[in-house]
Amino acid sequence: MGKGYYISKHLATAAMVLAAIALVTIIALSVVYNREKSKNAAKFTNATTSPVPPTPKTSNEPWDKYRLPDTLSPEYYNVTLWPRLVKNVNGMYIFTGISGVMFTCVKKTDLILIHSNKLNLTLFKGHHAKLTGQSGVTAPAIKTTWFQTEKQYLVIQLEGKLKPGKSYWLYTEFTGELADDLEGFYRSEYMEDGEKKIIAITQMQATYARKAFPCFDEPGMKAVFHITLIHDLETTALSNKTENVIVDETAVTRTIFGPTKKMSTYLVAFVVSDFKYISAKDKKGVRIWARKKAIEDGQGDYALKITQPILEFFEKYYNTSYPLSKSDQIALPDFNSGAMENWGLVTYRETALLYDPRTSANGNKQRIATVVSHELAHMWFGNLVTVKWWNDLWLNEGFASYVEYLGADYAEPTWNTKDQTILYDLQRAFAVDSLTSSHPLSRKKEEVNTPSEISEMFSTISYSKGAAVLKMLSEFLTEPVFAKGLGVSLTAVDQTPGVKLPYSVHEIMNRWILQMGFPVITIDTRTGNVSQKHFLLDYEWFVPIKWMKKHQVQDQLWLLQKSALHKPMKVSKDEWVLANLHVSGYFRVNYDLGNWERLLSQLESDHQVIPVVNRAQILDDAFNLARASIINITLALRTTKYLLHEREYIPWEAALRNLNYFFQLFDRSEVYGAMQAYLKKQVKPLFEYFGIISSNWTTVASGHTDQFTQIIALSLACSTGVEGCRELTRSWFKKWMQNPHNNTIHPNLRSTVYCDAIAAGGTEEWNFGWQMFQKATVAAEAVKLRSALACTKVPWLLNRYLEYTMNPEKIRKQDATSTIGYIASNIIGQPLAWDFVRANWDYFFKLYGTGSFTFSRLISDVTYRFCTPFELSQLKRFQKDNAETGFGSGTQALQQAIEKTTAKIKWLAENKEPVLQWFLSESP
Structure with missing residues (x-):
């Protein structure tokens, strides 16, 4: 289709079918990689990219570069692997394999570079292939072979040249470790019926396929894969395609899989396990796989129920049939990511696929619906059509993050999940994109080379900002036109009757993709003047503004320059203007003080006149504008006064997130007491409301989002000391301790109850929680307990818990960094976690630093509370002391931590006293 995307020759004849993905693809191509990128290079170079350390000088040899040369193109692989699920004589788990790749020479060369990492290759006449x-x-004879370990290449130098247009076969045999490192081809361990079970599984994204077999491991290097697995008789093998099973005489099974579609190496997957499955009797071949006990307990039923309708939704949405003959989804005990969109064999953490109505909360159910929808969306966009290089990962993940809500909404139409994008994408993206260390959606190719740099692309910007910007596109085109655009060219979208755009979609979206950050739109209702300004830099966007005046929705306005007069926005003293109606655009809104006052009056007199999502917008915009010193902090605090009357989830969640930021800033100062007293007053009516409708907390609310609000009511009421709350939670937990086999606490409320009771208790409560965690057979329940154990106020228990994160027998490797994050969220645990991470930095960096998507979160979690000059100096010392070891995929997170801490120090100096006085004046 063009530079930035790669479509295999095998799929080229399906061009009309692939038009189903045309809109986002064409936007990306025309905006990011066509002439606009070079045209705007001078305007958007240094200003639009985050600081990048200077690249050290290297030789100009091809094997000293991270990108493969453009001399060879793979066509297909034949790969046979045999994982051993018992230790060998050296006490190791290994796998053996043979692999052949047929490739075509594109340009004359006497060099073959193919990725290979941590594989022990067999020698043939002194050569590795x-x-x-x-x-x-x-074929020319092999002159020499050797490994370039830093760039992870097997280097093959030839006596003569390969000929353009001719095909060659490269054959290797090898042995690899089936380690428990969650990368490439690895092992997972779990206990079932008192027996230790071992399974072999894969995670190839982003640069780990090379740990399973030698391959051209770049997303644009697509090929067909013929996979064969040899495995024990009592196990089952799965891969991307359907299988043919042959039982050998040597008491092993040989499973031969059909050829895949032409696809990227990062989407290859295979699993060897004794798992069971449930299936849907339909043409899609839908199967849900998990541990035997989980399947027998019905934990896969919900995922099976929603998979079929979600697939049907995306077939209609893309106007293309599901491209494969089967759809396997498998829940894994050890998995570093939340889920992975391997084509035809989607892998998940257990918490993202398994649901037990007896122990799983409403939030667990919603997460499964959105994650399954996200991964199935990739079966078309991301798998069928793929970005050529990781600098444009946002196209894959931003699109899937946007449409996951559409798929989930189709499967669960009463949940209203689409409105929650404001919480889980838009506001999350704002928090990161307001920093100087942010970056544009599309980064320069040369900025994304190493595995660590690639891992950093799996970020809030790629996922959440990508989703928010695409949602804005669908809003200003309207959803029907956006959907129509999936099957036509961008030019046709621009020319659709009824679509009136000031510029082409190409030109509009250019500003949002190539520039980092977002605008703050300021509306002066005294004059009607509308202006835009970036938080930090001198950018300009084409901004679509949907708005309303008092009770009336107005025609959409386009702000195409820094400032413009829009007379209808000039209003009388009894009218107010609300911009970004339904939060359709990726921008914040500020007003003149008079309009702010009228909006606050409206909230307090009749808040329901303002749409639910806009009430959340007003709260979040006000607090963040205040944090940027654009408006007064007391104005932001006043937006919370109306919460006495609020019963909806989305505004309460938006308020709580911003107030939690205040908790982190002030829970070690005199402001905390006054803030607690104020919040106790604000949440008390909500707590009492749910006490009434739940028959004194004996039931849960019937509405989907009402159940989320009920959790907020209990959590905030208990944390602020509302009378009767802590007595409830502790009595429930005590009752469970007295009868461990009968937990009557509702799953929705367990996280709050567990945390509150363990925080109030001592060793006895903690040990009970630990025992229940070890016995948990439902992953979602285990997560609730693992999080709650970090709530204790006993320092030695927290220190012991931190030590457990370095012992995979106690805390799985996939859960180590998040467990440390839970401990760091505890005011007592934060300094312990910070000291622990610093003391063991080499260990954590070696284990997670170069590729784990969760590693950056570790740094942000343990530094989240930092707001003093001393803590800033500690951060900088940490950065200096570990410069030689490095920070890998956490490099940007460390820079953001320094930036955030610096900003908080300045903000506190200016705002601490007025915040204290406001809370004192508003407290009972």
Whole structure:
């Protein structure tokens, strides 16, 4: 389709079918990589990118570069692997394999570079591979082979040249460790019926396929894969395609899988396990796989129920049939990511696929619906059509993050999940995109090279900002036109009758993709003047503004320059203006003080006149504008006064997130007491409301989002000391301790109850929680307990818990960094976690630093409370002391931590006293 995307020759004949993905693809191509990128290079170079350390000088040899040369193109692989699920004589778990790749020479060369990492390759006449020509072609002899370990290449130098247009076969045999490092081809361990079970599974994204077999491991290097797995008789093998099973005489099974579609190496997947499955009797071949006990307990039923309708939704949405003959989804005990969109064999953490109505909360159910929808969206966009390089990862993940809500809404139409994008994408993206260390959606190719840099692309910007910007596109085009655009060219979208755009979609979106950050739109209702300004830099966007005046929705306005007069926005003293109606755009809104006052009056007199999502917007915009010193902090605090009357989840969640930021800033100062007293007053009516409708907390609310609000009511009421709250939670937990086999606490409320009771208790409560965690057979329940154990106020228990994160027998490797984050969220645990991470930095960096998507979160979690000059000096010392070891995929997170801490120090100096006085004046 063009530079930035790669479509295999095998799929080229399906161009009309692939038009189903055209809109986002064409936007990306025309905006990011066509002439606009070069045209705007001078305007958007240094200003639009985050600081990048200077690249050290290297030789100009091809093997000293991270990108493969453009001389070879793979066509297909034949890969046979045999994982051993018992230790060998050396006490190791290993796998053996043979692999052949047929490739075509594109440009004359005497060099073959193929990725290979941590594989022990067999020697053939002193070389690590064999090379033969195809179709009568004679291959040049191999001169020498060696490994470039830093760039993870097997280097093969030839005596002569490969000929353009000719095909060759490269053959290798190898042994690898089936380690428990959550990368490549690895092992997972779990206990079932008192027996330790071992399974072999994969995670290839982003740069780990090379740990399973030698391959051209770049997303644009698509090929067909023929996979064969040899495994024990009592196990089952799965891969991307359907299988043919042959039982050998040597008491093993050989499972031969059909050829895949032409696809990227990062989407290859295979699993060897004794798992069971449930299936849907339909043409899609939907199966849900998990541990035997989980399947027998019905934990896969919900995922099976929603998979079929979500697939049907995306078939209609893309106007293309599901491209494969089967859809396997498997829940894994050890998995570093939340889920992975392997084509035809989607892998998940257990918490993202398994649901037990007896122990799983409403939030667990919603997470499964959105994650399954996200991964299935990739079966078309991301798998069928793929970005050529990781600098444009946002196209894959931003699109899937946007449409996951559409798929989930189709499967669960009463949940109203689409409105929650404001919480889980838009506001989350704002928090990161307001920093100087942010970056544009599309980064320069040269900024994304190493595995660590690639891992950093799996960020809030790629996922959440990408989703928010695409949602804005669908809003200003309207959803029907956006959907129509999936099957036509961008030019046709621009020319659709009824669509009136000031510029082409190409030109509009250019500003949002190539520039970092977002605008603050300021509306002066005294004059009607509307202006825009970036938080930090001198940018300009084409901004679509949907708005209302008092009770009336107005025509959409386009702000195309820094400032413009829009007379209808000039209002009388009894009218107010509300911009970004339904939060359709990726921008914040500020007003003149008079309009702010009228909006606050409206909230307090009749808040329901303002749409639910806009009530959340007003809260979040006000607090963040105040944090940027654009408006007064007391104005932001006043937006919370109306919460006495609020019963909806989305505004309460937006308020709580901003107030939690205040908790982190002030829970070690005199402001905290006054703030607690004020919040106790504000949440008390909500707590009493749910006490009434739940028959004194004996039931839960019937509405989907009402159940989320009920959790907020209990959590905030208990944390602020509302009378009767803590007595409830502790009595429930005590009752469970007295009868461990009968937990009557509702799953929705367990996280709050567990945390509150363990925080109030001592060793006895903690040990009970630990025992229940070890016995938990439902992953969602285990997460609730693992989080709650970090709530204790006993320092030695927290220190012991931190030590457990370095012992995979106690805390799985996939959960270590998040467990440390839970401990750091505890005011007592934060300094302990910070000291622990610093003391063991080499260990954590070696284990997670170069590729784990969760590693950056570790740094942000343990530094989240930092707001003093001393803590800033500690951060900078940490950065200096570990410069030699490095920070890997956490490099940007460390820079953001320094930036955030610096900003908080300045803000506190200016605002601490007025905040204290406001809370004192508003407290009972």
